[in-house]
Amino acid sequence: MIAESISIYLLVGLMLGIILTGVRLIIGPGFADRFVALDMMTALAVAAAALTTLITGRQEFIDIGLGLAVTGFVATVALAVFLEKKGNEQ
Protein backbone atom coordinates (compact mmCIF):
# COMPACT_ATOMS: atom_id res chain seq x y z
CA MET A 1 0.00 0.00 0.00
CA ILE A 2 2.70 2.48 0.97
CA ALA A 3 4.73 1.66 -2.12
CA GLU A 4 1.82 2.24 -4.50
CA SER A 5 0.76 5.48 -2.85
CA ILE A 6 4.24 7.03 -2.96
CA SER A 7 5.07 5.81 -6.47
CA ILE A 8 3.57 8.91 -8.15
CA TYR A 9 5.89 11.12 -6.09
CA LEU A 10 8.82 8.88 -6.96
CA LEU A 11 7.95 9.43 -10.63
CA VAL A 12 8.07 13.20 -10.05
CA GLY A 13 11.54 12.76 -8.53
CA LEU A 14 12.61 10.73 -11.57
CA MET A 15 11.39 13.55 -13.83
CA LEU A 16 13.75 15.89 -11.97
CA GLY A 17 16.62 13.54 -12.79
CA ILE A 18 15.52 13.34 -16.43
CA ILE A 19 15.44 17.15 -16.62
CA LEU A 20 18.98 17.43 -15.18
CA THR A 21 20.25 14.82 -17.63
CA GLY A 22 18.41 16.52 -20.49
CA VAL A 23 20.08 19.84 -19.69
CA ARG A 24 23.45 18.10 -19.85
CA LEU A 25 22.37 16.48 -23.14
CA ILE A 26 21.64 19.92 -24.59
CA ILE A 27 24.53 21.99 -23.21
CA GLY A 28 27.17 19.24 -22.98
CA PRO A 29 30.28 20.74 -24.56
CA GLY A 30 31.39 17.65 -26.44
CA PHE A 31 29.97 14.61 -28.17
CA ALA A 32 31.13 12.37 -25.34
CA ASP A 33 29.15 14.36 -22.76
CA ARG A 34 26.01 14.05 -24.85
CA PHE A 35 26.42 10.30 -25.31
CA VAL A 36 26.98 9.79 -21.59
CA ALA A 37 23.85 11.83 -20.85
CA LEU A 38 21.85 9.76 -23.34
CA ASP A 39 23.06 6.55 -21.67
CA MET A 40 22.01 7.89 -18.27
CA MET A 41 18.65 8.94 -19.67
CA THR A 42 18.03 5.38 -20.86
CA ALA A 43 18.50 4.05 -17.33
CA LEU A 44 16.13 6.73 -16.02
CA ALA A 45 13.55 5.83 -18.69
CA VAL A 46 13.69 2.13 -17.71
CA ALA A 47 13.06 3.13 -14.09
CA ALA A 48 10.20 5.41 -15.16
CA ALA A 49 8.61 2.57 -17.16
CA ALA A 50 8.83 0.28 -14.12
CA LEU A 51 7.22 2.93 -11.90
CA THR A 52 4.43 3.41 -14.45
CA THR A 53 3.67 -0.29 -14.03
CA LEU A 54 3.09 0.33 -10.35
CA ILE A 55 1.03 3.50 -10.83
CA THR A 56 -1.32 2.29 -13.56
CA GLY A 57 -1.48 -1.36 -12.49
CA ARG A 58 -0.93 -2.56 -16.06
CA GLN A 59 1.89 -5.05 -16.29
CA GLU A 60 2.63 -4.33 -19.97
CA PHE A 61 4.70 -1.32 -18.98
CA ILE A 62 7.49 -3.42 -17.50
CA ASP A 63 7.92 -5.06 -20.91
CA ILE A 64 8.37 -1.55 -22.29
CA GLY A 65 11.16 -1.13 -19.74
CA LEU A 66 12.88 -4.27 -21.03
CA GLY A 67 12.57 -3.02 -24.60
CA LEU A 68 13.99 0.37 -23.63
CA ALA A 69 16.97 -1.28 -21.92
CA VAL A 70 17.77 -3.35 -25.03
CA THR A 71 17.34 -0.40 -27.41
CA GLY A 72 19.39 1.90 -25.22
CA PHE A 73 22.28 -0.57 -25.06
CA VAL A 74 22.38 -0.94 -28.83
CA ALA A 75 22.20 2.85 -29.26
CA THR A 76 25.04 3.45 -26.80
CA VAL A 77 27.27 0.85 -28.46
CA ALA A 78 26.58 2.33 -31.91
CA LEU A 79 27.37 5.86 -30.69
CA ALA A 80 30.56 4.69 -28.96
CA VAL A 81 31.76 2.94 -32.11
CA PHE A 82 30.98 6.08 -34.11
CA LEU A 83 32.93 8.24 -31.67
CA GLU A 84 35.93 5.90 -31.65
CA LYS A 85 36.12 5.53 -35.45
CA LYS A 86 35.49 9.20 -36.13
CA GLY A 87 37.86 10.38 -33.43
CA ASN A 88 40.67 8.04 -34.40
CA GLU A 89 40.93 8.23 -38.16
CA GLN A 90 42.58 11.62 -38.46
Place this chain on the structure above:
Amino acid sequence: MIADIIATVLLLGGLFFLLMAAIGVFRLGDPFLRLHASTKAGTLGAGLLVAGVAVAFPGNVTGTAIAIIVFLLATLPVAGHLLGRATYVSGADFHVDEDRDALKGVLPRASKSLELRLLGKGSQEQTVLNAIEAHPADKEKEPR
Protein backbone atom coordinates in the same frame (compact mmCIF):
# COMPACT_ATOMS: atom_id res chain seq x y z
CA MET B 1 3.11 -5.76 5.22
CA ILE B 2 6.75 -6.76 5.39
CA ALA B 3 6.85 -7.03 1.60
CA ASP B 4 5.40 -3.53 1.41
CA ILE B 5 8.11 -2.11 3.66
CA ILE B 6 10.81 -3.91 1.65
CA ALA B 7 9.35 -2.57 -1.58
CA THR B 8 9.24 0.98 -0.20
CA VAL B 9 12.85 0.82 0.92
CA LEU B 10 13.91 -0.57 -2.47
CA LEU B 11 11.99 2.12 -4.36
CA LEU B 12 13.35 4.97 -2.22
CA GLY B 13 16.90 3.62 -2.45
CA GLY B 14 16.60 3.26 -6.22
CA LEU B 15 15.34 6.81 -6.59
CA PHE B 16 18.13 8.08 -4.33
CA PHE B 17 20.88 6.46 -6.40
CA LEU B 18 19.28 7.48 -9.70
CA LEU B 19 19.04 11.09 -8.54
CA MET B 20 22.66 11.02 -7.36
CA ALA B 21 23.68 9.70 -10.78
CA ALA B 22 21.65 12.39 -12.57
CA ILE B 23 23.10 15.16 -10.39
CA GLY B 24 26.57 13.72 -11.03
CA VAL B 25 26.01 13.72 -14.79
CA PHE B 26 24.84 17.31 -14.55
CA ARG B 27 27.46 18.71 -12.18
CA LEU B 28 30.77 16.89 -12.65
CA GLY B 29 33.56 18.38 -14.68
CA ASP B 30 34.60 16.22 -17.61
CA PRO B 31 33.21 13.26 -19.63
CA PHE B 32 35.08 10.62 -17.62
CA LEU B 33 33.76 11.86 -14.29
CA ARG B 34 30.25 11.95 -15.75
CA LEU B 35 30.69 8.39 -17.00
CA HIS B 36 31.81 7.40 -13.51
CA ALA B 37 28.60 8.82 -12.07
CA SER B 38 26.24 7.37 -14.67
CA THR B 39 27.49 3.79 -14.97
CA LYS B 40 27.80 2.69 -11.36
CA ALA B 41 25.15 4.71 -9.54
CA GLY B 42 22.79 4.54 -12.52
CA THR B 43 22.97 0.75 -12.75
CA LEU B 44 22.44 0.29 -9.03
CA GLY B 45 19.57 2.78 -8.87
CA ALA B 46 17.67 1.39 -11.84
CA GLY B 47 18.16 -2.19 -10.61
CA LEU B 48 16.92 -1.36 -7.10
CA LEU B 49 13.89 0.49 -8.44
CA VAL B 50 12.87 -2.33 -10.80
CA ALA B 51 13.30 -4.82 -7.94
CA GLY B 52 11.08 -2.65 -5.74
CA VAL B 53 8.38 -2.57 -8.41
CA ALA B 54 8.58 -6.37 -8.74
CA VAL B 55 8.05 -6.76 -4.98
CA ALA B 56 5.24 -4.20 -4.73
CA PHE B 57 3.23 -5.08 -7.84
CA PRO B 58 0.26 -7.36 -7.12
CA GLY B 59 0.46 -9.16 -10.49
CA ASN B 60 3.29 -11.41 -11.64
CA VAL B 61 6.08 -9.33 -13.18
CA THR B 62 8.99 -11.00 -11.39
CA GLY B 63 10.33 -12.77 -14.47
CA THR B 64 10.49 -9.62 -16.59
CA ALA B 65 11.91 -7.64 -13.69
CA ILE B 66 14.70 -10.19 -13.18
CA ALA B 67 15.36 -10.10 -16.93
CA ILE B 68 15.65 -6.29 -16.81
CA ILE B 69 17.99 -6.36 -13.80
CA VAL B 70 20.26 -9.03 -15.30
CA PHE B 71 20.28 -7.18 -18.61
CA LEU B 72 21.13 -3.86 -16.94
CA LEU B 73 23.89 -5.43 -14.86
CA ALA B 74 25.33 -7.10 -17.95
CA THR B 75 25.12 -4.23 -20.43
CA LEU B 76 25.57 -0.89 -18.63
CA PRO B 77 29.20 -1.64 -17.60
CA VAL B 78 29.95 -2.79 -21.15
CA ALA B 79 28.39 0.35 -22.59
CA GLY B 80 30.29 2.46 -20.06
CA HIS B 81 33.58 0.80 -20.94
CA LEU B 82 33.00 1.31 -24.68
CA LEU B 83 32.01 4.95 -24.14
CA GLY B 84 35.04 5.58 -21.95
CA ARG B 85 37.41 4.08 -24.48
CA ALA B 86 35.81 6.04 -27.32
CA THR B 87 35.97 9.21 -25.23
CA TYR B 88 39.68 8.75 -24.56
CA VAL B 89 40.52 7.87 -28.16
CA SER B 90 38.55 10.77 -29.60
CA GLY B 91 40.54 13.21 -27.48
CA ALA B 92 37.93 14.71 -25.19
CA ASP B 93 39.24 17.10 -22.55
CA PHE B 94 40.00 15.76 -19.09
CA HIS B 95 41.65 17.23 -16.04
CA VAL B 96 44.65 14.99 -15.39
CA ASP B 97 48.32 15.92 -15.54
CA GLU B 98 50.08 14.75 -18.66
CA ASP B 99 52.51 12.47 -16.78
CA ARG B 100 49.77 10.88 -14.69
CA ASP B 101 47.79 9.73 -17.73
CA ALA B 102 47.90 5.95 -17.23
CA LEU B 103 46.61 5.16 -20.72
CA LYS B 104 49.29 7.17 -22.50
CA GLY B 105 51.03 4.93 -25.00
CA VAL B 106 48.48 2.18 -24.46
CA LEU B 107 45.67 3.68 -26.52
CA PRO B 108 46.03 6.19 -29.34
CA ARG B 109 44.62 9.59 -28.47
CA ALA B 110 43.79 12.47 -30.75
CA SER B 111 45.31 15.76 -29.70
CA LYS B 112 42.08 17.72 -29.98
CA SER B 113 38.53 16.75 -29.21
CA LEU B 114 36.31 15.73 -32.09
CA GLU B 115 34.01 18.76 -31.98
CA LEU B 116 36.99 21.14 -32.15
CA ARG B 117 38.30 19.29 -35.18
CA LEU B 118 34.89 19.25 -36.87
CA LEU B 119 34.60 22.99 -36.31
CA GLY B 120 37.86 23.40 -38.21
CA LYS B 121 40.02 25.01 -35.54
CA GLY B 122 43.57 24.03 -36.49
CA SER B 123 44.51 22.46 -39.79
CA GLN B 124 43.88 18.80 -40.46
CA GLU B 125 47.50 17.94 -41.25
CA GLN B 126 48.71 19.34 -37.94
CA THR B 127 46.24 17.12 -36.09
CA VAL B 128 47.53 14.05 -37.91
CA LEU B 129 51.13 14.96 -37.11
CA ASN B 130 50.33 15.49 -33.45
CA ALA B 131 48.53 12.16 -33.23
CA ILE B 132 51.50 10.32 -34.76
CA GLU B 133 54.08 12.13 -32.66
CA ALA B 134 52.28 11.45 -29.44
CA HIS B 135 52.22 7.69 -30.05
CA PRO B 136 55.35 6.37 -31.78
CA ALA B 137 54.20 2.79 -31.21
CA ASP B 138 51.43 3.26 -33.75
CA LYS B 139 53.80 4.48 -36.44
CA GLU B 140 55.74 1.21 -36.46
CA LYS B 141 52.59 -0.85 -36.77
CA GLU B 142 51.57 0.85 -39.98
CA PRO B 143 52.11 -1.20 -43.17
CA ARG B 144 54.89 0.08 -45.40
